[in-house]
Amino acid sequence: MPLPDRASVAVSMMVAVGSRYEPHSESGISHFVEHMVFKGGGRYPTARAVSEAIEGVGGVLNAATDREATMFWTRVPARHVGLAVSVLSDIVLRPVLDPGEVAKERLVVIEELRMYHDNPQESAQILFDEVMWPDHPIGLDVAGREETVRGFTDAQCRTHLDAHVRPDSLVVSVAGAIEPAIARELVGAELEDWASRARRDREAPAPATPASGPPLRVQRRTVEQASVLLGGRTGSYLDPERYAGDVLNVVLGEGMSSRLFLELREHRALVYDVHSFVSRLSDTGVLGIGLGCDPRHAATAMRAAVAELRLLAERPVDDTELTKAREYAKGRLLLQLEGTSALCEYAGQQQLLTGRILEPAEVVARVDAVTADDVLRSARRVLDSGLRAAVVGPFRGAARFEAALS
Template sequence: MNLELSRRRSSPGLTVSSPDTPVISHQLANGLRIRVAPMLHTRSATLALCFGTGSRYEAAEEQGIAHLVEHMLFKGSARYPTAQSISEAIEGVGGVLNASTDKELTVYWSKVASRHTDLAFDLLSDMVRSPRLDDEELDKEKRVVLEELGLAQDAPGEWVHQLLSETLWPDQPLGREIAGTPETVNSQTPGSIARYIRRTHGLANAVLTVAGNADPDHVIKLAEHRLGDVGEPAPAWVSATNAPESAQVSIQVRPTEQAYLAVGGYALPRNDPDRFALRLANAILGDGMSSRLFLEVREHLGLAYDVSSYVVGFHDAGALVVAAGVDPDQSHEALDAILREIDRLRQGPVPETELRKVKEYIKGRTWLGLEDSYSVANWYGAQALLSREELSPDDALERLEAVT
């Protein structure tokens, strides 16, 4: 099936975003948004059910429940009553089934050979709409989650980012560990899990994205049949509150060979018009081995094996973060070097040659990342839920190119 045929056959109500981006959009009567991105050169398809929820939508006593719910949906559903039946269904056709929970987004997804799209759809829809929530399975999964939490705490290079989140947004959902605490995880019951699912997993708060070799009309028919029921609207979230303006420091002492640093400051919310300039600034500062931080802190001064920066953006908050692993005896020198590079970026103009380099770097990495159907599905699903406008990769890179 070529693109022109798929457009001519599209049902009434379908819209194609633009001639250059054959992403087909549709919305069911219950509010479920559907995005289909045909990739007809492939023999597979990724299906993703994305919900506008995550750890940010938890009360303090619920901390970790979003992540626990994600785990529990793999433990059995009405038509696939056990974890084994779920895994055998998808692995029996060579497919992949996974999920992720973040602070504002939860995604359940499967990638299969395109001829098994119906099976993947049936499995995903049954998992999210008819989970069993068995009491015994919940007790076992609590232990699994606590093992996962312990593993994260045992990796200081990862845990330092959680400490920074707690420092930037203290005593509020954005700063809390997504996996929760032993106390909050153990306090959850099948009833509390079911209430959370009802509150956050309504189909008006969801986007179904399919990327790969898939027929948009058939996808919509499947959705109308399996995901046509009515659910709760999108839940509310609590506004972020920044820490006091004075510099905040969090230190955790451990007997490790390296010291792990994370230096962060408040940045732009996800939908800020200047987010493309911020992305370029981050790439200049610390994204890649030709970034300023890597060249100065590692290559020139030899103070770190790895040093990098990244940007996080939420509905109403954001941060720019620099992280490094260094010899404890050189931590002060490394921190000084990092702060100098941050200040240099703040104070001086970026040479045109360097700006051109990072623009091409981001363009190339964007297109390489979108070679995979999961990345394409996630691109459109996340935007439909979290962004004020849905941009194709070409549109986003045009905005990036316009930055001076």
């Protein structure tokens, strides 16, 4: 993605693997491997060598793991793009994976897990995922569990990389002040030998399954603020109706002019934090609502949030509210794509996960095509899937939340 007026170039190596590809006994291996590659590669053999190479020119280097993708990225001044490609390809394709470093990183990742579990909002998210996708890899914490992380070895990391980092699962995305031909030449030189190796087919991840079991989990914890997450299933990122779901999400709970914010916070003062969100995978998705509030108001706030969602499934939004939501969705997209890193991620993830890059103008046109009836159907779809919830707070029982959810 050439952006000749920018001073930087962002480079991402995105791999189509994440936590949903993992067996239960190796939960968290994708995230752990993401950590381990930063310990060094063939040309940059230590963590210090890797970080100094990029930071020595003022660049930034990071990574992230999700359920279906792992992304390694860097952004550097444009004249150092060759260095960026060199470092990324070295650590992702030729990592050292020293056993001693693996042993140390196990301790680091366990501390990361404990940090998340100490945070009530993070704990609520972990519980919510378990409730939404019970007994499925999608429902497990992307970072894994302490018992699995403690057992990871350098051999497991190598096996994971060999199985999943391959030409048909890798996308390299480049955006910024660089000509496409130069980008292709730099990347091709690094990947040519690696891509020519013979590889066995890899197994596809298990498809998403219908939700089952209890729709509510309550975790008792002594805190001053309750954390509540509730929601239902919605379409995948391949679903042609996903844009209606995005507009529904804006109307419901994105921003300070959304229905949830105006009703639960501004009008009734039930919550401090209130928002909605959409999370999509290749064959499923969820529309969720997050609440942070005084424990005394938690059940009432949940009931009020459910009422707002039900209202959207019963009565079409008017033209003014629909226009505002569409403009919000379009404007946020365009603002997010101003930076080289954001555009690099936008293009790369689409190519990796869908096999096609939609130009921003095409996305804008699809958002503009969403009607009030589309939004209503999207809300009904979420409700028809069955609402599910997770609550973290100083609660002895679940009855009040069961009633609010129903």
